[in-house]
């Protein structure tokens with residue numbers, strides 16, 4: 001699996017320090033604050049897409065729009081390569097969660113809800129198919145995951161190809177989102 005893309009991870013390590021990315025996202029991309037996403041082992045192409053989307057306004061966030069504003073394409077590729085090259089983010093499941101596990105692995109045919117796994121791969125560790133990157137979500141920080149699912153559901157975030165994530169999140173009840181973020185962050 002090609003996680004790292006074409007950037008230079010050595011330059012990216014220095015740039016992610018001087019551009020202050022590590023202050024929030026962690027030295028090795030494992031952000032400690034649960035509201036901030038981990039980048040460790042995330043696909044470089046996915047990280048670059050998000051930075052482009054913050055620059056273009058396709059994805060909104062007060063802090064990140066400012067942080068991304070001055071990055072050149074080379075900065076983005078290098079920083080993404082550095083974080084993508086770290087061992088992939090890992091959670092720790094602390095209790096059984098059969099409802100979330102079932103939604104994650106099997107979806108719900110009655111609602112035409114595809115399983116998370118069918119796109120995000122086994123344990124949510126991500127995949128690439130036909131040029132679409134399905135990001136790593138397994139082991140991602142819990143409060144960040146919750147915010148994103150609610151943002152997709154409310155239409156606050158709408159930068160996924162063909163609005164797939166808006167459709168998925170709209171089909172989920174709020175208590176299912178709660179159960180899912182608890183489960184997915186532990187994978």
Ligand code: HEC
Nearest residue numbers: 019020021024035036037047050051061063064067079147
């Ligand atoms: C002050 C804290 C802070 C700093 C500094 C910061 N970020 Fe972020 N970053 C965040 C937060 C918070 C989010 C979550 C945004 C949201 O909720 O949509 C985020 C989201 C992201 C995302 C989206 C990740 C995903 O999984 O979709 C990327 C990529 C990113 N940041 C890269 C960077 C880079 C590169 C830098 C340095 C140039 C940087 N960040 C600096 C706080 C920060």
Ligand code: HEC
Nearest residue numbers: 114115116119133134135137145148159160164165168180
């Ligand atoms: C049909 C395919 C598909 C299905 C099914 C799907 N996803 Fe996604 N998901 C995507 C794509 C594509 C993206 C990347 C969007 C982008 O490029 O910004 C994404 C992004 C996400 C993100 C944002 C990750 C980040 O770092 O910001 C979360 C969280 C997420 N999905 C959770 C889920 C959960 C939970 C489920 C199951 C309930 C699910 N997804 C089902 C395709 C899918």
